[in-house]
Amino acid sequence: MKAIVYRSTGSWYNIKTETGKAMSARIKGIFKIDDITSTNPLAVGDEVIIEIESESANTAMITEILPRRNYINRQSPAHKMHHHIVAANLDQSLLFATLKDPKTSQGFIDRFLVTCEAYHVPAIVVFNKADLYKDKELEKYEALKEMYAAIGYRTVLMSVKTDQGVEEVRTALENKTTLLSGHSGVGKSSFINTIFPDLKLKTQDVSGWSGKGLHTTTFAEMFDLPLAAGGRVIDTPGMREFGLVDISRQELSHYFPEMARLINDCQFNNCLHINEPGCAIKKAVENEEINIDRYISYCNILDSIEEKKY
Numbered sequence: 001m002k003a004i005v006y007r008s009t010g011s012w013y014n015i016k017t018e019t020g021k022a023m024s025a026r027i028k029g030i031f032k033i034d035d036i037t038s039t040n041p042l043a044v045g046d047e048v049i050i051e052i053e054s055e056s057a058n059t060a061m062i063t064e065i066l067p068r069r070n071y072i073n074r075q076s077p078a079h080k081m082h083h084h085i086v087a088a089n090l091d092q093s094l095l096f097a098t099l100k101d102p103k104t105s106q107g108f109i110d111r112f113l114v115t116c117e118a119y120h121v122p123a124i125v126v127f128n129k130a131d132l133y134k135d136k137e138l139e140k141y142e143a144l145k146e147m148y149a150a151i152g153y154r155t156v157l158m159s160v161k162t163d164q165g166v167e168e169v170r171t172a173l174e175n176k177t178t179l180l181s182g183h184s185g186v187g188k189s190s191f192i193n194t195i196f197p198d199l200k201l202k203t204q205d206v207s208g209w210s211g212k213g214l215h216t217t218t219f220a221e222m223f224d225l226p227l228a229a230g231g232r233v234i235d236t237p238g239m240r241e242f243g244l245v246d247i248s249r250q251e252l253s254h255y256f257p258e259m260a261r262l263i264n265d266c267q268f269n270n271c272l273h274i275n276e277p278g279c280a281i282k283k284a285v286e287n288e289e290i291n292i293d294r295y296i297s298y299c300n301i302l303d304s305i306e307e308k309k310y
């Protein structure tokens, strides 16, 4: 029987069968997975084949993982050589960012967008806590919105507290499987609570963002949306950094849409767009066709990628 993984808490998985029954399941034996360095063999969103173990205890054995359509992968903060699959089989991802309490940097957003491009997951950037923004933050938002719109990314200004923009984001979730991610304290679980009348996910206490970067959500978990159109949303624990996996220095510019369309115009086909002669990207930055802040993100990410030694 087919089932989907809704939550992983270590050796046990919460799954839902294709007939809609929720069960607990374990992996039977060891099955072959492409990437043995992953810290988690199965992720939320994975489609699996199960055998019922006990009807009375409502448990099952997972015997096989079905091929993933896509996934979001990040470097494990503790072990740089390991990676962690955040979620699989996604239709889109919503990156939650805040310009205040806490501040999300553009660098963090751009790193996440690079991963979404690399794994073919469409991304929307949601700026939450709009109720806290003063003129300075609102101006910053407008500038970011314009910058991202020019390269094909949608942004939404939202406040879970005042409901501003919540309906727009809810509509974007219809009939899709959506990953929510972002730093701790940006309001991912609060957002899910507002769109699920009955769900009471744990969120940080009412004093709001404490500045300590505490993680309130500790496991990724998927929920079926209470919408006629259907859809699922995945809440995840906040992350401090977003370590890129499996992206080489040479291919990085392919995942910046505004650079990807120009790389064939560079004089050298192995151009890294730093100080090579005849570089079309550098020229576009000088002409302001490419936003300088995006180019800075590119350079910072490039610096952080170590060339693999084969």
Ligand SMILES: Nc1nc2c(ncn2[C@@H]2O[C@H](COP(=O)(O)OP(=O)(O)OP(=O)(O)O)[C@@H](O)[C@H]2O)c(=O)[nH]1
Binding pocket: 128, 129, 130, 131, 132, 158, 159, 160, 161, 162, 182, 183, 184, 185, 186, 187, 188, 189, 190, 191, 202, 203, 204, 205, 206, 207, 208, 209, 214, 215, 216, 217, 218, 236, 237, 238, 239
């Ligand atoms: N002012 C304001 N506070 C908000 C808003 N949305 C959420 N918060 C508060 O921000 C704090 C953090 O919210 P959470 O939903 O726990 O954040 P999270 O992203 O799930 O955090 P982790 O689970 O740690 O990753 C809570 O105290 C919320 O009440 C908002 O739109 N405006």
Ligand SMILES: [Mg+2]
Binding pocket: 188, 189, 190, 202, 203, 216, 217, 235, 236, 237, 238
């Ligand atoms: Mg949370």
Ligand SMILES: [Zn+2]
Binding pocket: 266, 267, 271, 272, 273, 274, 276, 278, 279, 280, 281, 282
């Ligand atoms: Zn170049």
